[in-house]
Amino acid sequence: MKTLHPVARLADLREDRGTKVEIEDSEILLLRVGDEVRAFQAQCPHAGAPLADGAVCQGRLVCPWHKASFAIDDGSLCEPPALDALQRYPVEVRDGEVRVGTEPLPPQTPEVQHGDRLFVIVGAGAAGTAAAAALREFGFGGRLLLIGREPGEPYDRTALSKFVLQGDQAPEEAPPLREPDFFRQQRIERLHAEVVRLDAQARQLELGNGQTLTYDGCVLATGGTPKPLAVPGADLEGIHLLRTRADAAAILTDLPDVGRVVIVGASFIGLEAASALRQQGLAVDVVAPASLPFVKQMGETLGQHFKTLHEANGVTFHAPSEVVGFEGDDQVRQVRLKDGTRLPADLVLIGTGIAPATGFIANLPLADDDSVPVDAQLKAAEGLYAAGDLATFPFAGQPTRIEHWRLAQQHGRLAARNLLGHAEGYEDVPFFWTLHHGKRYEYLGHPRQWDDMHLDGSLGDQTFVSLLLAEDQVVGVVACQRERATAILAQRLRQPLGRAEALDIVQAN
DSSP states (O other): OOOOEEEEEGGGOOSSSOEEEEETTEEEEEEEETTEEEEEESBOTTTOOBGGGSEEETTEEEOTTTOOEEETTTOOEEESSOOSOOOBOOEEEETTEEEEOSSOOOOOOOOOBOOOOEEEEEOOSHHHHHHHHHHHHTTBOSEEEEEESSSSSOBOTHHIIIIITTTSSOGGGSOBSSOHHHHHHTTEEEEEOOEEEEETTTTEEEETTSOEEEOSEEEEOOOEEEOOOOSTTTTSBTEEOOSSHHHHHHHHHHOOSSOEEEEEOOSHHHHHHHHHHHHTTOEEEEEOSSSSTTHHHHOHHHHHHHHHHHHHTTEEEEOSOOEEEEEESSBEEEEEETTSOEEEOSEEEEOSOEEEOOTTEESSOOOTTSOEEOOTTOEEETTEEEOGGGEEEEETTEEEOOOOHHHHHHHHHHHHHHHTTOOOOOOSOOEEEEEETTEEEEEEEOOSOOSEEEEEEETTTTEEEEEEEETTEEEEEEEESOHHHHHHHHHHTTSOOBHHHHHHHHHHO
16 A cells, blocks of 8 residues: 555644645645545645635635636636646544655546547637637547647737737747647647638538548637727838737737837736836836726726726826827838827727627528627537527527636536536636736626625725625625635625625635
């Protein structure tokens, strides 16, 4: 029998969070479940977050950073952005003493459904990669093809506006969603190609090279494309969109050593870019149609907080205002506003949102915004599912489209489950995080309206949890530097949550 090392007393372990122990060169997380203990890897397999800083809630261990969750019984993956289960270790409790081994237990393997079916995933971003990984995780043994327009392996696009533009990472260093070996080991065929037509009735795909594929099942996960600004001068050099590594590389190439950048749009990506480019030492102007950012998502108090934070770090807002043209010879030199103001510009970044990338879809009715309407199981047609930015799905009783990176991954996993014969709906909590001038903000839920806000903490100190409330029920959460509290709320909000219970959670964490 492998050696088990005494590491703790059962009575000293809490049940609401994990306890990290170190044995030789191994870091292991202990989770107490009544009189039993589970032992798992101590870092989240997604980005290495310390799981001891997370929380245990409703049978799940929730990562503090990005809210991946795992079953406390066996470490199996419940929710992304992690795409792997937790590594398990042998553990026993004897006479109140917890003993752990450092040799990992073998991973759990699914029962494989063999066959000759072809499943195709169109789009190799967050939703597509999650769907491909989940299909193998859930036991699909047929042929699996992942088609993407960008060369190379799928990567984390959120790093582009957060870390690449501020110079912390090169574009090619944006973290891969999966290492290349994963696709080979899991027999996932990667195809760098563009789908130019999808016939939902015939279940056929036509590629740009003329090749036609007939699929048994398909997940649409092409996301969205940035919206350009249709004004005079929009074709000048130095005007950029940001969606891909190539876009980020082009922006970095054009960045002056000293100069001014104009960002059109106060979206989350736009203001993350503003923060990143201030870090590079550039002057930054933001032009936006609303006087405050994020009011629709968070309300005026928090919108003012973000505007004040950016202004304190040197960002200049021109809002409410509108860009009506760009001026220059071959290179953009000025941005003309509706009131006649001309802003000097050495580079312009357009951050006015995305449009669903669905122009290749035939024989399938689209919504008014060109997204793909799906049912509660994300089904768009027989054998066809849609996930992520391009899908309008039922949420809280209304057709909804949410452009969150983690939700795209949740959708991808759900589409994979249902493609294999399940009939499950989306029951999780939308979540994203955003980085502004060194502060990490988290957003839970997707509230359409609320009648009250309760603030725990201080906006000035940038350590707070803000509860957005509708009839005293929590419908959304905005937080800064309160990661354990949001880890619990990310799970607890799967059911109705009142103000009093939410405040107990927040104040205890």
